[in-house]
Amino acid sequence: MEILMCIVAGMLFAAAVYLMLSKSLLRIIIGTGLLSHGTHLMLLTMGGLKTGTVPVLGEHAASYTDPIPQALILTAIVISFGVTAIFLVIAYRAYQDLGTDNMDQLRGSEADD
Amino acid sequence: MSLVHWAILAPFILAIFVPFFRKKAATIHTGWFVLILPVVLFVSFLQYLPVTMNNNSITHSAAWIPSLGIDFSVYIDGLSLLFILLITGIGSLVVLYSIYYLSKTKESLQHFYVYLLMFMGAMLGVVLSDNVITLYMFWELTSISSFLLIAYWFDRDRSRYGALKSMLITVFGGLMMLGGFLVLSIMGGTFSIRELAVQAPDLYHHPLFLLAMILILLGAFTKSAQFPFYIWLPDAMEAPTPVSAYLHSATMVKAGIYLVARFSPIFAFSSYWFWIVSAVGLFTMIWASFNAVKQTDLKGILAYSTVSQLGLIMGLLGAGSAALYFDSLDDNLYTAAVIAAIFHLINHATFKGSLFMVVGIIDHETGTRDIRRLGGLMSLMPVTFTLSVIGAFSMAGLPPFNGFLSKEMFFLSMVQLSELNLFNLETWGIFFPVLAWIGSVFTFIYSMIIVFTVFTGKFQPEKLEKKPHEAPAGMLVSPIILAVLVIVFGLFPNLLSYSLIQPAAAAIVPSIIPSGEQLDVNIYFWHGITAELLMTIAVVLVGIILYTFLPKWVGLYNYFPGKVTLNNLYDASLYTVERGSNSITKSYMSGFIRSYLVYIFAFFIALLGFTLWAKDAFRYDASNTSPIGYYEIGLLVVLCVATATILMAKSRLTSIISLGAVGYSVSLFFVIFRAPDLALTQLVIETVSTALFLLCFYHLPKLSRHEEKMSFQIGNALIAAGVGITVTLIGITAHSTKLFSSINEYYIENTYKKAGGENMVNVILVDFRGFDTLFEIAVLSVAALGIYALIKLRLEKGDDSVNENK
Numbered sequence: 001m002e003i004l005m006c007i008v009a010g011m012l013f014a015a016a017v018y019l020m021l022s023k024s025l026l027r028i029i030i031g032t033g034l035l036s037h038g039t040h041l042m043l044l045t046m047g048g049l050k051t052g053t054v055p056v057l058g059e060h061a062a063s064y065t066d067p068i069p070q071a072l073i074l075t076a077i078v079i080s081f082g083v084t085a086i087f088l089v090i091a092y093r094a095y096q097d098l099g100t101d102n103m104d105q106l107r108g109s110e111a112d113d
Numbered sequence: 114m115s116l117v118h119w120a121i122l123a124p125f126i127l128a129i130f131v132p133f134f135r136k137k138a139a140t141i142h143t144g145w146f147v148l149i150l151p152v153v154l155f156v157s158f159l160q161y162l163p164v165t166m167n168n169n170s171i172t173h174s175a176a177w178i179p180s181l182g183i184d185f186s187v188y189i190d191g192l193s194l195l196f197i198l199l200i201t202g203i204g205s206l207v208v209l210y211s212i213y214y215l216s217k218t219k220e221s222l223q224h225f226y227v228y229l230l231m232f233m234g235a236m237l238g239v240v241l242s243d244n245v246i247t248l249y250m251f252w253e254l255t256s257i258s259s260f261l262l263i264a265y266w267f268d269r270d271r272s273r274y275g276a277l278k279s280m281l282i283t284v285f286g287g288l289m290m291l292g293g294f295l296v297l298s299i300m301g302g303t304f305s306i307r308e309l310a311v312q313a314p315d316l317y318h319h320p321l322f323l324l325a326m327i328l329i330l331l332g333a334f335t336k337s338a339q340f341p342f343y344i345w346l347p348d349a350m351e352a353p354t355p356v357s358a359y360l361h362s363a364t365m366v367k368a369g370i371y372l373v374a375r376f377s378p379i380f381a382f383s384s385y386w387f388w389i390v391s392a393v394g395l396f397t398m399i400w401a402s403f404n405a406v407k408q409t410d411l412k413g414i415l416a417y418s419t420v421s422q423l424g425l426i427m428g429l430l431g432a433g434s435a436a437l438y439f440d441s442l443d444d445n446l447y448t449a450a451v452i453a454a455i456f457h458l459i460n461h462a463t464f465k466g467s468l469f470m471v472v473g474i475i476d477h478e479t480g481t482r483d484i485r486r487l488g489g490l491m492s493l494m495p496v497t498f499t500l501s502v503i504g505a506f507s508m509a510g511l512p513p514f515n516g517f518l519s520k521e522m523f524f525l526s527m528v529q530l531s532e533l534n535l536f537n538l539e540t541w542g543i544f545f546p547v548l549a550w551i552g553s554v555f556t557f558i559y560s561m562i563i564v565f566t567v568f569t570g571k572f573q574p575e576k577l578e579k580k581p582h583e584a585p586a587g588m589l590v591s592p593i594i595l596a597v598l599v600i601v602f603g604l605f606p607n608l609l610s611y612s613l614i615q616p617a618a619a620a621i622v623p624s625i626i627p628s629g630e631q632l633d634v635n636i637y638f639w640h641g642i643t644a645e646l647l648m649t650i651a652v653v654l655v656g657i658i659l660y661t662f663l664p665k666w667v668g669l670y671n672y673f674p675g676k677v678t679l680n681n682l683y684d685a686s687l688y689t690v691e692r693g694s695n696s697i698t699k700s701y702m703s704g705f706i707r708s709y710l711v712y713i714f715a716f717f718i719a720l721l722g723f724t725l726w727a728k729d730a731f732r733y734d735a736s737n738t739s740p741i742g743y744y745e746i747g748l749l750v751v752l753c754v755a756t757a758t759i760l761m762a763k764s765r766l767t768s769i770i771s772l773g774a775v776g777y778s779v780s781l782f783f784v785i786f787r788a789p790d791l792a793l794t795q796l797v798i799e800t801v802s803t804a805l806f807l808l809c810f811y812h813l814p815k816l817s818r819h820e821e822k823m824s825f826q827i828g829n830a831l832i833a834a835g836v837g838i839t840v841t842l843i844g845i846t847a848h849s850t851k852l853f854s855s856i857n858e859y860y861i862e863n864t865y866k867k868a869g870g871e872n873m874v875n876v877i878l879v880d881f882r883g884f885d886t887l888f889e890i891a892v893l894s895v896a897a898l899g900i901y902a903l904i905k906l907r908l909e910k911g912d913d914s915v916n917e918n919k
Contacts, residue, residue: 001739006844008749012775014837015756017714021707021829026765026810030772033802034756037779042844044786047855050739054787057864057871065787066857067873073791074878075889081798082896085805089900092809107704 005045012038025091025101032087036080040073115173117187120154121241121251124234128227135223143222144212147230151208154237155201158194165191165616172243172307182304188243191616195455196240196364196371198613199462203363204233206591210470211355213588214477225265225353232258236364240371244304245294252290252332255368256283259360263352275348278683282335282345290332290372296325297379310378310623317382326380329372330389337369339427340397343420344679350412354473357412362419362465370423370458373430374621381434381622391431395548397424402555406562406663407670411472411482414559415465418508421556422461425523425549429454432530432545433622448622449529453522455617459609460507460515460602467595468504468563471497474588475567480578484562489572494583496593498568503596507603509560509656510553510649515602517649524549524645550648557656558663565660711832718835721843731842734849744785752778765810773803790874 012034019031047069053061055070095101127150134146164171170190177185189197208229215222235258238251256279264276294304300319301309309316316322333339338346349361360366373390380386398421405417433451474497475490476482491498503514510520527549531542574580602609659666701708725731755774762768776799783792860873860881870876878886 001741001745002848003733003735003738003845004741004745004749006841006848008752009844010837010839010841011753012756012837013840014833015760016833017836018760018829018833021710021714021826021832023707026806027768029806030759030768033772034759034775037775038840040791041779041782042840044783044788044791045844046847048739049786052787054789055861055873056789057861057873064857064861064873066855067860067877068855068857070788070791070874071877071882071885073788074794074874075885077791077794077798078889079892081802082893084802086896086899086903088805088809089903093903095810103706106706 001049002045005041005049009038009042009045012041023103025094025103025106028103029084029087029091032080033084036076036084040076043069043073043076114175115187116157117171117173117189117241118175118185120157121187121234121237123150123154124230124237128230128234131226131230132223135226139217142212142217143226144208144215147226148205148208148212150230151201151204151233155198155205158197158201161189161194162612165189165194166612168616168619174243177247183246184244184304185247186243186305187241188307189241190620191613191618192371192374192620193240195459195613195617196367197237199367199459200233200236200240200364203359203462203466203595206466206594207355207359207363210358210473210588210591211353213585214355214473215353225262228258228261228265229356229359232262232360232365236368239368243306245298245306246304248306249287249291249294252336252368253284253287255365256280256287256336259283259349259365262356262360263349265353265356266351269351271348272351275345275351279345279349281687282342286332286335286342289328289335293325293328293330293332296321296328300325306375306379313379313382316379322380322383323385326383326386327389329376329380333369333372334393335369336372337366337423337427338397338420339369339393339424340400341679343397343401344683346420347413347416350410350416354412354469354476357415358466358469358473361416362469363462366419366423367426367458367462370426370430370454373427374454374617377430377434377621378623387431387434389431390434391428391545394424394427394429394431395545395552397421398428399548399552399555400424402552402559405559406555407667408559409484411475411484411487411563411567412469414484414563415468415472418556418559419461419465421552422457422465422508425552426454426458426461428549429457429523429526430621432526435530448618449522450526451618451621452614453519453526455614455621456515456522456606456609457519459613460519460599463595463598463602464504464507464514464516467500467592467599468508470588470592470595471501471504474584474592477588478579478584479581481576484566486573486576487567488570489568490581491568493572493581494568496583496589498564500589500592500596501564501568503599504592505560505564507599509557510652513603514599515606516599518603518606520553521645521649524553524648525643528644528648546648550652553648553652554655554659557652558660561656561660562663711828714832714836718832718839721839722835725839725842725846730846732846732849737851738848742785745782748778748781748785752782766807769803769806769810772806773799776802788874790872 016031016033016035016038019027019034022028022031047066050065052063052065053059055064055067091101094106098106100106127147131143131147134141135143138146161171168191170188172186172188174184174186177183208226211225211229215225232255235251235254239248239255242248242251260276260280263279264272266272297309297316298304300316300321301312303309335342346361346366350357352361377386401417401421401424405414405421408414408417429450433448433454435450472482474494475487478494478497479487479490481487507514507516510516524546527546530545701712752775755771755778758771759768759775762771776795780792780795780799783789783795860877864870864873864876868876868880870880
């Protein structure tokens with residue numbers, strides 16, 4: 001399963017990178033969203049999958065799933081949410097003020113020659 | 114800190130007070146306050162003469178950075194004392210001259226004297242330092258203060274050009290020299306020049322010896338304007354004339370000479386040193402004297418003449434280094450070259466200083482330095498004429514001036530060099546006296562141009578901006594003192610021989626002198642009919658003939674390709690470098706974010722892929738994996754389909770919904786992989802994110818919306834695939850090489866016992882690793898505030914910026 005999950009995460013990364021290389025700002029933001037999904041899945045995979053039961057002591061199981069990656073991912077989810085939210089609003093404002101979300105048009109002015 | 118240290122620091126300290134003098138005592142020329150210091154320094158350094166005359170030396174050390182072995186140690190021997198007396202003596206005269214040269218009301222004197230004092234202190238530091246790092250520090254300070262002084266009239270283009278040029282070239286040399294110093298001190302294990310000189314014979318066999326030598330020589334050659342680095346000096350003539358007289362004839366350009374002399378005991382064991390120094394010096398001498406003849410600007414002639422004379426001194430020092438190489442030589446012939454070098458160094462400082470001052474007077478009193486507009490000033494400016502005759506005839510090497518003596522000694526050394534079969538010189542040796550002779554002929558010609566085209570011939574008042582008249586007495590004092598010295602040193606050369614020349618020569622060629630004895634330095638006027646006397650006579654005869662027919666053959670200079678000069682080479686290379694770096698930068702800094710992402714990702718793939726391959730790091734081990742169930746397969750299919758839909762989607766809405774689908778399937782993965790808190794959070798956050806996406810983009814006006822399918826680009830796809838594959842491979846490798854087990858046992862055991870909770874993830878978040886959570890809260894708050902500010906805060910645009918955008 002872990003090998004498969006590595007491949008899935010790699011696929012998410014590839015899709016994310018492909019989107020980030022596109023012209024549309026929206027697609028870039030979608031790309032970052034996919035990138036963080038891929039990262040979270042990768043984090044979880046590296047901690048080992050299904051090695052035990054849910055990490056809650058009430059279960060009285062013989063073994064539990066590693067709780068540390070889960071805590072890390074929880075932090076990462078919240079932070080990436082904050083970043084995505086502000087990124088979206090910046091894109092929204094840029095769209096409003098500049099009237100485009102085409103990254104080829106969103107360039108600094110040419111240096112004077 | 115000894116008094117000598119304070120002597121070096123005194124000019125810097127006085128420089129702090131110069132603006133104060135300028136402001137509070139504006140009625141008195143600031144130069145008078147400054148003048149006191151070099152005079153006091155000159156007189157006080159005279160007291161060291163008896164010490165150095167007996168070939169003794171004085172060392173004072175002060176800790177600067179003791180942990181790195183960098184001390185502010187000063188060292189006075191014959192060589193440094195000679196330079197100190199030059200710096201302070203000519204410094205006093207130049208300050209005196211500048212008092213009359215620079216207007217009290219029109220010029221910003223505070224700048225001038227601050228820079229000049231900085232330079233004086235730095236120069237004293239260069240010649241007194243025993244520690245190479247301290248020496249380098251003062252060396253760069255001379256470059257900087259020279260830069261400031263050349264651009265003193267900073268509103269002129271030519272001044273700024275000249276200042277930049279000299280800065281680039283001398284700092285280039287300075288940095289090379291620093292490299293040489295570091296190599297040398299690594300070889301010798303010490304920063305002290307004296308300690309390095311002691312180990313000189315061992316250093317010679319070190320493989321880095323040649324590298325250190327060439328780097329240090331680069332520093333010396335750039336500073337002393339040797340070929341091909343002399344090009345900055347003619348452009349430095351845009352500086353005020355006192356600066357040209359002080360820096361660019363008497364002191365700073367001799368720093369390179371000092372360096373060569375100072376390091377001779379270390380490097381002269383190698384025949385490379387002899388060859389490089391003497392060949393570069395002689396070639397510079399003939400090249401610059403040849404070029405001086407065609408100049409039409411008086412300061413231009415003097416600049417090339419300075420280069421030429423510096424080449425002469427350098428050539429003599431190179432020839433003299435053979436004395437160290439062949440220490441079996443008992444007839445001391447080569448030390449004659451060193452003595453000639455030192456003697457000419459003194460002579461050059463006197464006559465060139467006075468000539469520059471004379472040119473400054475001509476410029477000041479007629480308004481031009483162009484020899485085509487000057488003429489017939491002899492009767493109008495008799496004192497200036499006399500001074501220029503003394504200076505120029507001494508430069509040409511005519512008796513009874515001091516230049517005659519040093520030129521005779523120069524010829525003598527060169528003739529001896531050709532006669533002695535050293536370094537297998539039998540065939541090439543003849544070039545030394547021949548080149549020296551040709552260079553001297555040109556020197557004679559341009560010296561005559563200085564005197565006769567300016568002071569004789571037709572007086573052309575209509576071409577002059579001012580009505581010429583004799584300079585004020587104060588302006589004439591300094592050149593008169595120098596001219597008197599020219600004659601005194603010419604008539605009584607032995608005033609100098611044992612007081613200054615002998616100790617300095619002893620410092621340059623220490624091993625040649627038996628301990629307790631002194632070199633035999635006797636400079637006579639009359640040696641009888643010798644080869645060098647005949648050479649001088651020939652110089653005068655040929656020089657007179659060539660000068661008389663100068664208008665007939667000066668046109669020959671036009672046949673030399675005017676475009677192929679070193680100046681053009683310098684300009685073109687600067688231009689090429691500037692253009693080249695500009696176009697390189699433009700070629701990759703395209704302004705498209707896509708390009709930068711491509712660089713980043715390509716680098717990511719290349720670096721990680723290369724590491725995986727080069728270290729043979731890829732591992733595959735499926736033994737420790739969990740089984741694959743049906744739910745997972747189903748979810749994987751959903752995830753893949755959703756991802757593919759995003760890539761294929763025509764409209765934004767579809768891609769946003771698909772992204773939501775990916776998020777929800779990730780949260781379902783969290784469910785399957787036993788992470789309930791993650792699943793909860795992921796569900797909520799995915800919902801909010803999708804809502805945000807919709808809010809932001811669905812309600813926007815349909816400007817030029819890219820509703821069409823994303824066009825497929827093979828380059829992007831390759832990079833994306835590369836990143837995906839790299840990540841996958843690294844993930845598999847990392848999973849297959851677990852080196853030690855997790856620390857989760859501790860958390861599982863102690864979640865209830867120590868923290869009193871049952872949900873391990875939550876206990877880790879708020880108890881074991883609560884700090885992370887605190888700052889994650891901070892991130893969210895900052896994001897919230899940022900979003901609020903972005904939406905609420907609308908700064909009014911100025912009209913200009915609106916127009917610019919349209």
